[in-house]
Amino acid sequence: LDEIVVTAAKVAAPVQQTPRNVTVITAEDIAESPSNNIIDLMSREVGINVRSLQGTDRQAVIDIRGMGATAASNVVVLVDGVKLNSPDLSGPDLSSISLDQIERIEVVRGSGGVLYGDGAVGGVVNIVTKKGMIGTQVSASASYASYDTADVWAAVRGGYKDLSYSLNGALYDSDGYRDNGFLKRGDAAGSLAYSLGDYLTFNLAGSYHADEYGLPGPVSIDNVDSASERVTTNYPDDEGETIDNRFRLGIEIETERFGYLKIERGYRSRENDFIIGYSDIIPKEDQVSEIDEQGKTLLVTYDKSYTFLSREHRILLGLDHYFIDYIREEAPDGPRENSQTENLGIFINNRWSLTDNTLFQLGYRGNRYEGRFRTDQLVSFPEGKRWVNGEEKDRDWYNDAWDLGLIYTYSEWLNLFASCSTSFRIPNVDEFAESVDGLSPQRGLHLDAGGRFRFRDKLELTVTLFNLVIEDEIYYSEVNRNYEDNTIRRGIEADLRYQVTGSLYFWGNYTYTNARFEETDTVVPLVPQNMASAGLEWRVYNPLKLSLNGTLVGERYDGNDIDNATYEKLDPYLVCDARATYLYGAFKVFAGVNNMFDEMYSTVAYSEAYYPMPGRNYYAGVAWSM
Numbered sequence: 331l332d333e334i335v336v337t338a339a340k341v342a343a344p345v346q347q348t349p350r351n352v353t354v355i356t357a358e359d360i361a362e363s364p365s366n367n368i369i370d371l372m373s374r375e376v377g378i379n380v381r382s383l384q385g386t387d388r389q390a391v392i393d394i395r396g397m398g399a400t401a402a403s404n405v406v407v408l409v410d411g412v413k414l415n416s417p418d419l420s421g422p423d424l425s426s427i428s429l430d431q432i433e434r435i436e437v438v439r440g441s442g443g444v445l446y447g448d449g450a451v452g453g454v455v456n457i458v459t460k461k462g463m464i465g466t467q468v469s470a471s472a473s474y475a476s477y478d479t480a481d482v483w484a485a486v487r488g489g490y491k492d493l494s495y496s497l498n499g500a501l502y503d504s505d506g507y508r509d510n511g512f513l514k515r516g517d518a519a520g521s522l523a524y525s526l527g528d529y530l531t532f533n534l535a536g537s538y539h540a541d542e543y544g545l546p547g548p549v550s551i552d553n554v555d556s557a558s559e560r561v562t563t564n565y566p567d568d569e570g571e572t573i574d575n576r577f578r579l580g581i582e583i584e585t586e587r588f589g590y591l592k593i594e595r596g597y598r599s600r601e602n603d604f605i606i607g608y609s610d611i612i613p614k615e616d617q618v619s620e621i622d623e624q625g626k627t628l629l630v631t632y633d634k635s636y637t638f639l640s641r642e643h644r645i646l647l648g649l650d651h652y653f654i655d656y657i658r659e660e661a662p663d664g665p666r667e668n669s670q671t672e673n674l675g676i677f678i679n680n681r682w683s684l685t686d687n688t689l690f691q692l693g694y695r696g697n698r699y700e701g702r703f704r705t706d707q708l709v710s711f712p713e714g715k716r717w718v719n720g721e722e723k724d725r726d727w728y729n730d731a732w733d734l735g736l737i738y739t740y741s742e743w744l745n746l747f748a749s750c751s752t753s754f755r756i757p758n759v760d761e762f763a764e765s766v767d768g769l770s771p772q773r774g775l776h777l778d779a780g781g782r783f784r785f786r787d788k789l790e791l792t793v794t795l796f797n798l799v800i801e802d803e804i805y806y807s808e809v810n811r812n813y814e815d816n817t818i819r820r821g822i823e824a825d826l827r828y829q830v831t832g833s834l835y836f837w838g839n840y841t842y843t844n845a846r847f848e849e850t851d852t853v854v855p856l857v858p859q860n861m862a863s864a865g866l867e868w869r870v871y872n873p874l875k876l877s878l879n880g881t882l883v884g885e886r887y888d889g890n891d892i893d894n895a896t897y898e899k900l901d902p903y904l905v906c907d908a909r910a911t912y913l914y915g916a917f918k919v920f921a922g923v924n925n926m927f928d929e930m931y932s933t934v935a936y937s938e939a940y941y942p943m944p945g946r947n948y949y950a951g952v953a954w955s956m
Contacts, residue, residue, distance in 0.1 A: 333354040335354055335436050336456065336458070337408070337436040337437075337438050337442075337454055337455075338350055338436070338438045339445070339646065339681075340411075340445050340633075340646060340648065341631070346739060346745045348438075348737070348747070349691060349737050350438050350439060350440050350747070350749065350778060351376075351377070351438075351439040351778070351792060351794040351796075351823055351825075352437065352438050352439075353376070353436070353825070354435070354436055355371065355375070355435040355436075355437070356433075357433050357460070360432060360435075362867055362875065362877055362911070363877060363879070364877050364878070364879060364907035364908055364909035364922050364924070366481075366922075367386075367424075367425070368429060368432075368457070369382065369387040370387075370907070370924070372435075373863075374881055375437060376823045376824070376839035376841055377394055377439055377453075377821075377823045377843075377861075378393065378394055378437070379394075379396075379401075379861060379883065379933075380392060380393070380933065381393060381933040381934045382933055382941070382943065383934065383941045384506075384511065384513070384545070384546070384941070385506070385507055385508065385511065385942065385943050385944050386504075386506070386511075386513050386543075387424050388424075388425040388513060388515075388541065389423055389425075390424060390425075391421055392405055392455060393405065393452065393856075393857075394437075394452035394453035394455075395440070395452040395453060395796065395798060395819055395821070395843065396452070396819045396843040396845035396854060397451065397452045398845065398854045398855055398856045398857050398889075399805065399855060400805065401421075401452065402419060402421025402422070403415070403419065403421065403449055403804075404452045405449070405450075405451070405452045405453055405455065406446050406450045406453075407421075407422040407454075408446075408454065408456040408457065409427060409456075409459065409576075410456075410457070410535070411456065411594075412576075412578060412594070412627060412629070413446075413627070414426075414427075415449060416623065417623065417625075417654045417656050417758055417759050418621070418658070418758055418759050419758060419760040423539075423572070425515060425541065426515075426537070426539035426574055427517075428483055428500040430469075430471060430483045430485060430498065430500065431459050431485065431500075431519055432457055432459060433459060433460045433461070435455065435456070435457050435458070436455070436456045436458065438453055438456075439452070439778075439794070439796070440749070441774065441776040443695060443733070443751060443752055443754060443774075444677050444679060444693035444694060444695045444732065444733040444751070445648070445677060445679065445693070447673065447675045447677075447695060447731070447754075448673055448697065448699070448729075448754065448755060448756050449755050450753060451754075451755055451774055459496075459519065459521070459535075460496055461521055461523065462487055462488060462493075462494025462496050462521065462522070464488075465489070466486070466487070467485075467486070467488065467956070468484075468485070468955070468956055469484070469485050469953065469954065469955035469956075470482075470483065470485070470955075471483050471484075471951060471952070471953035472951055473949055473950060473951025473952075474950060474951065475504075475947060475950075476507070476944075476947035476949070477506055477944075477947065478504065478505045479503070479504035479949070480501075480504075481500070481501075481502050481503075482500065482501050483498065483499065483500035484498065484499055484500075485497065485498035485499075492525045493522070493523070493524050494522070494524075495520070495521065495522050495523075496521045498517075498518070498519055499516075499517065499518045500516070501515075501516050501517075502514065502515045502516075506544065507561060507944040507945065507947065508546045508560075508561045508562070508563060508942070509546060509561060509563045509566060510544035510546045510563045510565065510567075510568065510569070511544050511546045512542075512543065512544045513542075513543045513544070514541060514542045515540065515542075516538075516539075516540050517538065517539050518537065518538045519535075519536070519537035520536060520537075521533070521534065521536075522534045529584055530582070530583055531581070531582040531584075532579075533578075533579065533581070533582065533594075535577070535578050535579075536577040536578070537576045537577075538573075538574075538575055539572070540573050540574075541571060541572050543569065544568070545569055545604070546563035546565060546568075547564060547565040547568065548935070548939035548941050549563075549939070550938070551898060551935075551938040551939075551940060554930070554932060554940040554942055560942040561942075565606075565607075565608070567605065567608035568605055568606050568607065568608055569604065569605055570602060570603060570604030571603055571604075572600065572601065572602045573599075573601045574598070574599070574601075575597075575598065576596070576598050577596065577598075578596035578627075579595055580592060580593055580594030580629075581594075588634070589632060590631075590632070590633040590634070591632050591633075592630070593629070593630050594627075594628075594629045594630075595626075596625075596627035596628075596629070597627075598627075599623070599624055599625075600621070600623040601621070601622055603621075604619055604621075605617050606619070612662055616661060616662045617661050619658070619660050619661045620658070621656075621659075622656070622657045623654060623656050624656075625652065625653065625654040625655070626652075626653045626654075627651070627652055627653075628649070628650065628651040629648075629650050630649040630650070631646070631647075632646070632647045632648065633646050633647075641682075641683045641684075642683055643680070644681045645681075646677075646678070646679040646680070648677050648678075649677075650674075651673070651674050651675075652671075652672070653670070653671070653672050653673075654671050655669075655670050656668075656669045656671070656759050657669075658760075658763075664706065664707055664708035664717070665705050665706060665707055665708070665720075666705070666706040666707075666708070666717060667703070667704075667705055667706075667759065668704040668706065669701060669703045669762070671699070671701045671702075671759065672699070672700045673697065673756075674697070675695055675696070676696050676697075677693065677695035678694055679691065679693035679733070680692050680693070687738060687740070688737070688738050689735075690735070690736055691733065691734070691735035691736070691737070691749075692733070692735075693733040694730065694731070694732045694733075695730060695731045695732075696730050697729045697730065698728055699727045699728075699756050700726050701724065701725040701762070702722055702723075702724055702725075703722070703723045703725070703762050704719060704720050704722045706718060706719050706720050707720065727756065729754040729756070729771055730752075730754075731751070731752045731754060732752055733749065733750075733751040734749060734750045734751065735747070735748070735749040736748050742784070743783060743784045743785060744781065744782070744783055744784075745781065745782040745783075746781045747778070747779070747780055747782075748779040748780075749776070749777070749778045750775075750776070750777055751776045752773065752774060752775055752776065753774040753776060754773050755771060755772045755774075755804065756771045757769050757770075757804055757810065760810075761804060762810075764809050764810055765809055766811045768812075769810060769811060769812060770802055771804075772800055772803045772804050772812065773800070773801050774798055774799065775798070775799045776797070776798050777796065777797040777798075778794060778795070778796050778797075779794070780793050780794030780795060780823075781793055787829075788829050789828045789829070790827045791824070791825070791827075792823075792824070792825045793823070793825075794822065795821075795822050796819070797818070798818070798819040798820075799816055799817070799848075800817045800819075803816075803817045805892075807890075813847070815847040815849045816847070816848040816849075817845065817846070817847055817854060818844075818845070818847075818848050819844070819845045819846075819854070820843075820844045821842045821843040822840075822841070823840075823841050824839060824840045825837075832869075833868065834868050834869075835866065835867045836864075836865070836866045837865055838862070838864035838865070839862065839863050840860075840862045841862070842859065842860060843857060843858070843859060843861075844859065845857040852892065853887055853894055855888060855889050855890065855892060856886050856887065856888075856889050856900075856934060858884040858885065859885075860883075860884035861881075861882065861883050861884065862881075863879065863880065864879065864880055865877065865878055866879075874910070874911070874913075875910070875912075875913075876908070876909070876911075877910075877911070877922075878907070878909075879906070881905050881906075882902070882903070883933075885899045885900060885901060886899065886900045887899055887900075888900065888935050888936065888938060889934060889936040889937075890936050890937045897937060897938050898938060900932060900933075900935055900940075901931065903931035904929060905925050905927075906927055907922065907923065907924045907925070907926065908922055908923050910922065916955060916956045917954050919950075919951075919952050920951055920952070920953070921948070921949065921950035922948070922949055923947070923948050924944070924947050924948075924949070925943075925944060925947065927946070928945045930945065
């Protein structure tokens with residue numbers, strides 16, 4: 331409860347001053363958990379349902395508060411405050427962020443529409459990477475795991491006088507648990523910060539990600555529970571590769587008199603080539619589909635504390651601008667989708683101190699969206715095939731969002747909060763490319779209420795009630811369209827953390843989500859009604875630590891089963907992981923097992939085509955730091 335978070339307010343603020351359910355996962359939490367990637371780590375957190383088509387962290391989806399099939403577009407993922415979400419249905423690629431370069435992960439559940447705009451519906455996840463430090467720290471790790479998986483990384487952080495730096499690199503190579511389920515990737519990232527006096531800081535950061543991967547596709551419902559058949563593939567030649575470059579530079583000015591100003595400019599270049607539905611009768615080079623994304627970002631934030639009626643208040647002003655040029659070319663005969671989208675948002679958020687124990691928050695965003703879309707066709711002419719430009723279609727919308735929040739601190743052991751807010755989501759480029767006429771943005775109304783309880787620095791309990799009504803929710807059924815029926819998501823999130831003794835720590839959580847269509851009362855597909863996780867960390871003696879956790883996810887309706895009567899439900903599943911860590915001087919030796927009970931499960935299925943997850947698998951490695 332004493333954690334300082336940035337995501338919930340876009341500036342540093344204690345969790346107790348946030349009218350939302352917030353979780354902070356620290357670097358220490360990451361080091362002690364049995365998780366091997368961000369997806370495994372996030373799956374144990376309250377209110378989060380993780381789905382994967384490939385059984386890895388590549389293009390896996392984080393679903394917060396029951397968004398279902400479109401969670402990739404309804405949850406915003408940030409890296410150091412900059413959106414990682416792609417403009418299409420692929421969503422953010424979390425495999426491009428290694429666990430070892432993460433300083434903390436902040437999860438804010440519920441609407442982030444005022445601060446983050448388009449798509450901040452179910453929640454916001456901000457991944458904060460490690461920065462430079464005083465002195466020098468060098469670290470490295472190497473591990474080997476099931477499926478002939480090798481994972482190595484190295485990092486150096488340090489500083490000299492007013493300059494600080496951080497550099498890291500990682501390599502990952504795995505055959506995967508399924509035929510044609512391989513994944514190879516390489517990552518490099520670095521950041522520089524230079525302070526000019528006490529008030530001015532210049533920042534520079536960049537990252538490079540490259541991967542190659544197989545696309546094993548789904549298995550049938552008849553084979554999903556067969557240990558031998560679920561690892562096979564009907565698509566042995568489908569594959570892809572990605573190159574993703576991100577670069578940003580910024581300036582921070584902070585003075586006691588004039589407040590805090592941050593200006594940041596970001597650039598992203600993503601190229602994704604892939605083959606889906608390989609055919610022996612067509613040359614391989616003619617079957618490569620291509621995605622080319624070029625994006626620019628401008629973020630401006632101004633924060634100022636001020637005194638009024640003998641009380642200190644805080645105002646936040648901001649502007650964000652996103653421009654994305656996106657081309658998707660389908661092989662072998664098209665079409666080619668061209669789009670340019672531009673989002674400009676201006677927001678204000680004011681926090682008033684009403685009494686010594688009561689804070690009131692009011693925020694508003696205005697957002698202008700402009701999109702230009704064109705579908706080109708590959709046409710045969712006597713001299714050969716060439717692209718013929720289609721008719722350009724324009725989209726122009728103004729969306730807004732508002733946020734009311736109240737925080738009451740009864741004592742140092744009890745903190746209560748409530749909020750009422752709105753959100754919006756604009757259709758992405760894939761949804762525009764294949765949609766009914768009149769496809770429009772969706773709009774949500776959010777109500778949250780909860781409390782944070784702490785007892786003697788030993789036990790912390792957070793309980794949150796939420797209600798979300800979405801009008802014109804965007805979904806896919808043959809083509810993309812808006813639901814005529816409102817969708818309603820109601821539920822409760824309970825999160826418990828208990829330091830039993832100095833050497834034993836226990837945590838657990840439970841989430842109930844009732845996601846339904848208002849008129850028909852059918853359940854939103856792919857949303858489990860019940861989820862729970864629990865775990866413990868036990869320091870057996872000083873150098874040796876054991877970690878154990880389990881995650882239970884209830885049954886869900888098939889992703890295409892809107893009427894809840896067409897396809898079989900996805901079975902509930904329980905997955906347990908364990909890890910042992912031994913410290914010896916500057917070295918850490920670790921070993922673990924994932925899915926120790928060899929549960930055969932799938933997180934997602936469409937029309938009874940299932941995407942199975944890995945069975946029992948092992949890993950071991952050594953890390954060094956000095």
